[in-house]
Amino acid sequence: MRYELYYWPHIQGRGEYVRLALEEGEADYVDVARLPENEGGGRPAVAKLLQDASNKQPPFAPPLLKAGKIIISHTANILQYLGPRLGLAPKAEAMRLYAHGLQLTITDFVREAHDVHHPIANSLYYEDQKVEALRRSGHFKAERLTKFTNYFETVLARGGGKFMLGKSLSYVDLSMFQVMASLNYAFPQTMVGMRAKIPRLNALHDLVAARPRIARYLASPARLPFSTHDLMRHYPELDA
């Protein structure tokens, strides 16, 4: 099965959580929008799939994964589907439900981190909501960032292993790596200040980054750089 990922080609975004699973799982896949436009790629490829009026099950937004005739939407839903197929999910139902719950908490966390720089509207530039963003960033750093990272640190401590589900790697670890890498980029000063409180999360970040397939991917041109067009953004004034 050759999977087709449809996601905006200029950012890591939510698509990156899927890319990391496809890479670690050595899946046969095409990152469709990264192909040149004259080969059916680019942003038009994503728009075309979103706007396909013949689709009786229309999706709302990317990332989308095409697996044969099936189109799957939402990052956590895609990962839940891919996990067992790529050897990145546990076998027991209870643990799969727990993994999906963790992934949905990651979804919420990423969303809150995004809304720090866009508290009013996605349709406005950051500069047009900077006053509100500054106010929100204070609450985010003091309350939410701490609450989420403490929670994930507890998950690692309780699990009895180095990974989110305990002794075995799962797609949740790859996503947790991406969250930590994004936070280290967007809030470097804040994250250094928190370092002593989240040793397990930092160790997990390093462990995932050092896995051969992930390390190779991160060093390749396929890995897009962090930027102020992405979900988490580095604006020094929001980190201060």
Added chain:
Amino acid sequence: MRYELYYWPHIQGRGEYVRLALEEGEADYVDVARLPENEGGGRPAVAKLLQDASNKQPPFAPPLLKAGKIIISHTANILQYLGPRLGLAPKAEAMRLYAHGLQLTITDFVREAHDVHHPIANSLYYEDQKVEALRRSGHFKAERLTKFTNYFETVLARGGGKFMLGKSLSYVDLSMFQVMASLNYAFPQTMVGMRAKIPRLNALHDLVAARPRIARYLASPARLPFSTHDLMRHYPELDA
């Protein structure tokens, strides 16, 4: 199997999406926190489960569903689990993935509607972020509310039936009813203005409300009233 729902007892909130499925599916369940505190209920029951240090798979937030020894977190995850067991999910994998994707889009929509009155921080009162809320509400009504409702209207139109997945009721319809009911409460003027554009969504709302088990539930004391403590809130200035 007697299910145990753990959710804050004073609001509909995210727990209501689970309650509606349990009611329509005639499940054997206890809404634990609605029991008196001296019978193991109330808010302490939820807090106790959240803070149980012996739990090796700790949850982040309610609603939580206990099904035997399994604890499931996140509304969409709970509904995905309950759906097939209560006759409220399709059989084919592709349609189950689509249903879950729709539910996750509903999750995002509800979250955005909530953030209208809390754009800066959940830890602050509405009155302390009213200026920002007013600004956000304008963008929400003009951009996001329209985008989401148009999308769900398209889902109904493409599905070829009265329900979100076509000809059969699923848990997604119950959730869509709850979204529409909440929007009609929170933004009555705006929703009346949009009425002509979303005939299928309004018809779905009425169809679900008229189902015998749902009608009986809505008329019972178990159905909590809408309020300005809930996810969607009626503040006339945000609806104007």
